[in-house]
Amino acid sequence: MNVSVSAIIPVYNGESFLQDAIESILQQTHQVSEIIIIDDGSKDKSFDIAISISKSSSVPIKVFRQQNSGVSVARNLGLLKSSGDLVAFLDVDDIWKPTKIEKQLALYDELKNHEAFIFTDYYLDDENDTCRALAGYTDYNVCTQTNFSKEDFQLAFIRRNFVGTASTVIFNRELAMKIGGFNHRLNHSEDFDFILRYSQHGCVYVITDPLAVKRSHGANLSGDLKLHFWSHYIALKSNINLSSSFTRFNYRGDVEYEMMLSHDMYLIRFCNEVYELSIKKGLKEYFKAILKIKTFRGLREFSKAFIRKVIRTASFGVIKRS
Known part of the structure; x- marks a missing residue:
């Protein structure tokens, strides 16, 4: 199989995890051709650790440093600096199982589709069946078939982002560059946006074996729901605009x-989250959102959510006056 693979690790303040991430790449049963590390302006010793490991690595390691610009810009720089036919990302706090690349390349070779996008199941922290991330999902089953259409995947994926993490994927580098890489406006939902655009050109497949471990810790558990909902809304809005323009x-x-419809639902969730943080700001976001709703069903759900918030706000006023 004459296919080269570049492993790319974007890192920001990942000194506690970087060595384990690199080791999990070096221990692959099918070795990658290079490891690209993009330091996104870390304030810790991540860059120094990467340089130190690169000096004795059995696989070429190229380390680049940029001003802190976010994960999307770091991913794009990784794409630009890599040279492999295929690209596999690994988030710095995750690790690969030893046979990940081998099994993905075996499926890639079987498919005879050089634009295929292949992801895998993964573990959440502990490596046992109760911690398999996709164990309770049925949506991704469409990706186990060999004759499904891109629309089959897109419909299932929009309803539920079952890919979950960039650490499980492998895809064609050239096609990724052609579609514009990752949206630099997004630091949340950038993977969802990228995969949706990629699926317009390359079919998406899953390996149901868990071949990566996503590790939870303080920094990645403190998610900003408001930012997540807004970023997902922007990602969907961007793809809707692309569809009508090109x-x-x-x-x-x-x-x-x-x-x-998903665009509308995420906009409603964003408004709800802002309301929970600040009633005044939340109501303002609801009023701004009215003209952004795109479907009748979305308008119905928006109206119900808005009316509930108005009643709740009025109730607060009654309670305060009593």
């Missing part, structure tokens, strides 16, 4: 509707 990104009608 022929090469035209999504099928039912897929575009599913994007618009």
Whole structure:
């Protein structure tokens, strides 16, 4: 199999995890051709650790440093600096199981599709079946078939992002560059946005074996729901706009509707989250959102959510006056 693979690790303040991440790449049963490390302006010793390991590595390691610009910019720099036919990302706080690349390349070779996008199941912290991230999902089953359409994948993926983490994926580097890489405006949901655009050109497949471990810790547990909902809304809005502007990104009608409905739901969730943090700001966001709703079902759900908040706000006023 004459295919080269570049492993890319974006890192920001990952000194506690970087060595384990690199070791999990070096221990692959099918070795990658290079490891690209992008230090996103870390304030700890991540850059120094990367340089030190690169000096004695059995696999070429290239280390680059940029001003802190976010994960999307770091991923794009990794794509630019890499040279492999295929690219596999590894978040600095995650690790690969030893056979990850071997099994993905075996499927890649079987598919005879050089634009295939292949992801895997993964463990959440502990390596046992109760901690398999995709164990309770049925949506991703479409990706186990060999004759499914891109629309089958897109409909399931928009309803539920079952890929979960960039640490399980492998895909064609050239195609990734052609579609514009990762949206630098997004530091949340950038993977969702990228995969959705990629799926317009390359089919998506899953290996149901858990071949990575996503490790939870303080920094990645303190998620900002407001930012997550807003970023997902922006990602969907961007893809809807692409579909209407460029022929090469035209999504099928039912897929575009599913994007618009999901767009509405995430906008509502964003407004709800802002309201929980500040009633005044939340109501302001609801009023701003009215003209952004794209579907009748979304409008119905928006109206119900808005009315509940108005009643709740009025109730607060009654309680305060009593």
